[in-house]
Amino acid sequence: MATHDPPAPVDSEPDTTAELPRELAVLWRSQAPGRRGPRPGLTLDRIADAAIALADAEGLAAVSMARVAAALGVTTMALYRYVSSKDELLAVMADVAVGWPPPPHAAGTEWRVALEGWAHAQIAALTAHPWITRATASPPLGPHSLAWLEAGLRALDDTPLDPGTRTSVVGALSLHMLSEGQVLAAIADQERAQERTGSRAPEHPALVDYATLLRLLADADDHPHVVAAVASGAFDDDPDEPYDTSIGLDLLLDGIAALIDRAAAQRPPQDGRGDA
Amino acid sequence: MATHDPPAPVDSEPDTTAELPRELAVLWRSQAPGRRGPRPGLTLDRIADAAIALADAEGLAAVSMARVAAALGVTTMALYRYVSSKDELLAVMADVAVGWPPPPHAAGTEWRVALEGWAHAQIAALTAHPWITRATASPPLGPHSLAWLEAGLRALDDTPLDPGTRTSVVGALSLHMLSEGQVLAAIADQERAQERTGSRAPEHPALVDYATLLRLLADADDHPHVVAAVASGAFDDDPDEPYDTSIGLDLLLDGIAALIDRAAAQRPPQDGRGDA
DNA sequence: CCTATCTGTCTACGGGGTAGACAGAACCGT
DNA sequence: ACGGTTCTGTCTACCCCGTAGACAGATAGG
Numbered sequence: 001m002a003t004h005d006p007p008a009p010v011d012s013e014p015d016t017t018a019e020l021p022r023e024l025a026v027l028w029r030s031q032a033p034g035r036r037g038p039r040p041g042l043t044l045d046r047i048a049d050a051a052i053a054l055a056d057a058e059g060l061a062a063v064s065m066a067r068v069a070a071a072l073g074v075t076t077m078a079l080y081r082y083v084s085s086k087d088e089l090l091a092v093m094a095d096v097a098v099g100w101p102p103p104p105h106a107a108g109t110e111w112r113v114a115l116e117g118w119a120h121a122q123i124a125a126l127t128a129h130p131w132i133t134r135a136t137a138s139p140p141l142g143p144h145s146l147a148w149l150e151a152g153l154r155a156l157d158d159t160p161l162d163p164g165t166r167t168s169v170v171g172a173l174s175l176h177m178l179s180e181g182q183v184l185a186a187i188a189d190q191e192r193a194q195e196r197t198g199s200r201a202p203e204h205p206a207l208v209d210y211a212t213l214l215r216l217l218a219d220a221d222d223h224p225h226v227v228a229a230v231a232s233g234a235f236d237d238d239p240d241e242p243y244d245t246s247i248g249l250d251l252l253l254d255g256i257a258a259l260i261d262r263a264a265a266q267r268p269p270q271d272g273r274g275d276a
Numbered sequence: 277m278a279t280h281d282p283p284a285p286v287d288s289e290p291d292t293t294a295e296l297p298r299e300l301a302v303l304w305r306s307q308a309p310g311r312r313g314p315r316p317g318l319t320l321d322r323i324a325d326a327a328i329a330l331a332d333a334e335g336l337a338a339v340s341m342a343r344v345a346a347a348l349g350v351t352t353m354a355l356y357r358y359v360s361s362k363d364e365l366l367a368v369m370a371d372v373a374v375g376w377p378p379p380p381h382a383a384g385t386e387w388r389v390a391l392e393g394w395a396h397a398q399i400a401a402l403t404a405h406p407w408i409t410r411a412t413a414s415p416p417l418g419p420h421s422l423a424w425l426e427a428g429l430r431a432l433d434d435t436p437l438d439p440g441t442r443t444s445v446v447g448a449l450s451l452h453m454l455s456e457g458q459v460l461a462a463i464a465d466q467e468r469a470q471e472r473t474g475s476r477a478p479e480h481p482a483l484v485d486y487a488t489l490l491r492l493l494a495d496a497d498d499h500p501h502v503v504a505a506v507a508s509g510a511f512d513d514d515p516d517e518p519y520d521t522s523i524g525l526d527l528l529l530d531g532i533a534a535l536i537d538r539a540a541a542q543r544p545p546q547d548g549r550g551d552a
Numbered sequence: 553c554c555t556a557t558c559t560g561t562c563t564a565c566g567g568g569g570t571a572g573a574c575a576g577a578a579c580c581g582t
Numbered sequence: 583a584c585g586g587t588t589c590t591g592t593c594t595a596c597c598c599c600g601t602a603g604a605c606a607g608a609t610a611g612g
Contacts, residue, residue, distance in 0.1 A: 020492060021489075024492075024493070035609090036557040036558060036609065036610050037556090037557050037607095037608070037609055037610080038560085038608040038609050039608085039609075040558085041560075064598075064599060065601085066598080066599070066600090074560070075560065075561055076561095076600085077562080078560050078561075081558085081559060081560070086599090138466075139486055141486075141489055141493065146494060146499060147499075150498070150501050153504075154501050157501070163509075164508065166505065167511065168510075169523075171523070172523055172527055179451040179458070180451070186415070189413055190414075210415055213300065213417055214417075216300075217296075217300070217304070218426075222423075222426070223423075223426040225430050226422065229442065232438075232439035232440065234439045234440040234442070234443035247444040247447070248447075248451060248452070250531065251445070251527075253531070254530065254531035254534040254535065255526065255529070255530035255534075258534065259527065311588080311589065312578065312579050312580070312588040312589055313577065313579080313587090313589020313590055314577035314588095314589065315577085315578075315589095315590085316589085316590070316591095317590075340567080342568075342569090350591070351591065351592055351593080352568095352570090353571095353592070356569095361569085361570080362569065
């Protein structure tokens, strides 16, 4: 399921592992290798894969410790030998499912091309596993997530932005992608529900499309602008087109371009990257 | 809890109510007024208020049908006379908690001022109830949410954008605010957890700050850009400052400005608003 | 070989969402 | 005024979920 090349096996940093909080130690698969008891029958990754398959097929709500364990042919409690809580499993799932970022662009690639590619790759990952955005509440700190952060910062290499601003820019973009993912998750849920209640019966509440509902709810006195927008067809989305994700991203990129222009004007262009 | 003036009582549209799907009928409080049995002891709004209070105090996870019912002095099942499922209660909670948008700016206000005010008001609402972003998965269709949509579209009144683009812009901004709200919710959760495990003991996993963890995890070989960013202090946020929300919003607004400039160049400025 | 250690299992607990049956209150038409 | 209808709140019961704790067996170190 990994999208691209992992940066390194795992154990290249020897001293840090000792001080890692437990939850992160699991995420990074750092364990003392010499052990005593019977050999473990499972792997954290096998568990994560099973859970991911379940979430992909039936949504995150279907992921319970019992069902994941059943899919692996073990007891529910067996999972707790690998994961200390369900939240921890969700964190591992999310990190594994995002996969690795695409390989970096060649040096000298324009920032906008690089950043756009990075964003689209992230959206692709979230499209493949829409539940990711709901799986974890804490800031992403797994190996895959960290690789994405690295890739995002790298895309801004040749810009005149200072490190703090670069971080903010990548953060804002990530946040945006996260909410796009949430929309994708909502759509996936809706499709699943639609499937369950017979293929095309819109008798179920939230399955009617937005435009229809707005036409019912918005009246011209209280919501003239909404009515006008609906009338102009602004809410009628093509059922063929999966979901137009580009608008918000384009706005952000335009904003970043403006930011870069301002920074370039203030700090005259140097040839290389500025240090410290 | 309502922030500002509601647009109208409720029952100004007579015919639509009949065709509303059940879930929305509850959101819009449309019921046949002539009834037969004993007078209801509760109100949907009283239930929503109790649930909101619970969520504000202890987080969305603490909201269970049982606890909400207990807070109101009734049995769990009594709530199901007003709401057909917990999801429906969550939808009502979310809509009530966002409240009404601020009153519209005077006509002729610059779009950026109006939109920025709108956005900040929305962030304020989400700051007051950070769990809102987690409460509902479906697109917002309650009376309050619709009022926010109306207000957002109104802010773009004097721009040369066509209706479809305006809708997209408002959607992108709403989405952005939604993810900001998610960050706020994560912070709130973290603070609650911190409170629970003794005020300032960072023994708990995810409570250590991001910069410290990144310093542990990112090594210079695999993540040079992350290491550089951490070294430059880009991740050290002031513990005093609550959360700097402006960056992403500014980027979006700059992007919108660029979009408007382009539209104005293409369609020369008219004095009034263009119709149809 | 003994013993410490680790694995998977079993049992059990509290809590969650919600279906169904029921008693009583309030209103309707007569 | 009255019987029937309809709606309310309660009670009971069911199944699922996350997880603590005790236990049997496997494994490797001394």
